[in-house]
Amino acid sequence: MSPLSTQQQGVIGQYECAKLVVLGTWGQVEVDEPMSDDERRDEEIHRKHQFRPSLAFQVKTSKVLGPSPRRLLDIRFNVPATHLFTDPAYFYFFAHLDLKTMAFSDPVFIVPSREVHEHARFGKPGAMLHFSFSASLAERSRDKWATYQVSRWDVGARVLEILAQLKAERGSLRARKELTALPDLLWVGIKR
Amino acid sequence: MAEYGRGGSEMRGVSYVQQGVVACREFIKLLMIGSDGRLEASLPATDDERRDLEVHLKGRFGPSLSFQVKSARQLFHKGRMDYLVISMGVKPARVISNPRFWYFFAYLDFEKMAFKEPVFLVPSRHMHRAGAHGSTHGVARFVFKASMDPTSSDTWQPYRLQTSAVGRRVLDILRDLPGKPGLSR
Numbered sequence: 001m002s003p004l005s006t007q008q009q010g011v012i013g014q015y016e017c018a019k020l021v022v023l024g025t026w027g028q029v030e031v032d033e034p035m036s037d038d039e040r041r042d043e044e045i046h047r048k049h050q051f052r053p054s055l056a057f058q059v060k061t062s063k064v065l066g067p068s069p070r071r072l073l074d075i076r077f078n079v080p081a082t083h084l085f086t087d088p089a090y091f092y093f094f095a096h097l098d099l100k101t102m103a104f105s106d107p108v109f110i111v112p113s114r115e116v117h118e119h120a121r122f123g124k125p126g127a128m129l130h131f132s133f134s135a136s137l138a139e140r141s142r143d144k145w146a147t148y149q150v151s152r153w154d155v156g157a158r159v160l161e162i163l164a165q166l167k168a169e170r171g172s173l174r175a176r177k178e179l180t181a182l183p184d185l186l187w188v189g190i191k192r
Numbered sequence: 193m194a195e196y197g198r199g200g201s202e203m204r205g206v207s208y209v210q211q212g213v214v215a216c217r218e219f220i221k222l223l224m225i226g227s228d229g230r231l232e233a234s235l236p237a238t239d240d241e242r243r244d245l246e247v248h249l250k251g252r253f254g255p256s257l258s259f260q261v262k263s264a265r266q267l268f269h270k271g272r273m274d275y276l277v278i279s280m281g282v283k284p285a286r287v288i289s290n291p292r293f294w295y296f297f298a299y300l301d302f303e304k305m306a307f308k309e310p311v312f313l314v315p316s317r318h319m320h321r322a323g324a325h326g327s328t329h330g331v332a333r334f335v336f337k338a339s340m341d342p343t344s345s346d347t348w349q350p351y352r353l354q355t356s357a358v359g360r361r362v363l364d365i366l367r368d369l370p371g372k373p374g375l376s377r
Binding site: 003004005008011012015016018019020022023024025026027028030099102103152153 | 205206207210213214217218220221222224225226228229230232250302305306355356
């Protein structure tokens, strides 16, 4: 095992993730890092010159990867129940940090917080919640996390896609609110 | 005829500030992993002294090194050779040559999202001598122009490194530092 401390590993993971986002979007997005980590947001990401929408990443890495062909990435972490936030704009970024290549192995995982909080939790719920993310990096993996596999080269594109989705959802929500605010509005629907 | 390498319109979307930050962090990664975690890096809150980062041995308050990180987003082609060319202007009062102050030069390949081999760790004293390129409007000019060819024997050859060797090289530099820090211009 490498003597790299967990703090160093964490910082390198965040730097690596930010690099994939910035260069992978050809500079179209900005990555901000909060001064404190009270909200468990490692990276805040937004399109350049836009204030909304923004998305947040919690970056989790492991230096260890299971043997081929499954190449299992196993990351365990604990979260105080008071610090668990679930939001469509909050994602987990899971990756294997390969110390030989000094880069993430392919693929990485970008998983909505709701999915992680619903499907990766184990143990009895208490003041501290326990999570275990166990996913195969194999190309043909069919585990529950396979749909969230993203090639390192596509991280930027995936981030832009998520930002576009968030923007569209915000737009449709606003449109609905504006409609319901109209006076004398009559809703007409079809009974299914 | 000389020409610049890849420089597509997509690449122009990455600002020089973004490039600088990514390059600095990439260098920190090489230091930490390449030294098996023995090196710690700190980022100054301001850049008035042209020190992009300070590096010291973990758990020690003793000697530290300062680095100015310079990256290029394209290589310069001449014939069959690729050259890393980085120029900079520095106010004379800020040209500090010191055994504790080093330059890190690298080509940041945007498509591979990593430094291309090799990279260069150059002592400030050598950079300020061998890279001096006159002055314009009271600003000292320096040019770093190194061949990326492994067989090259240019003035920068002794400072050429593989990325995997950067951490160990910095550990060596820290070990060999002279006892008393000095400041010379």
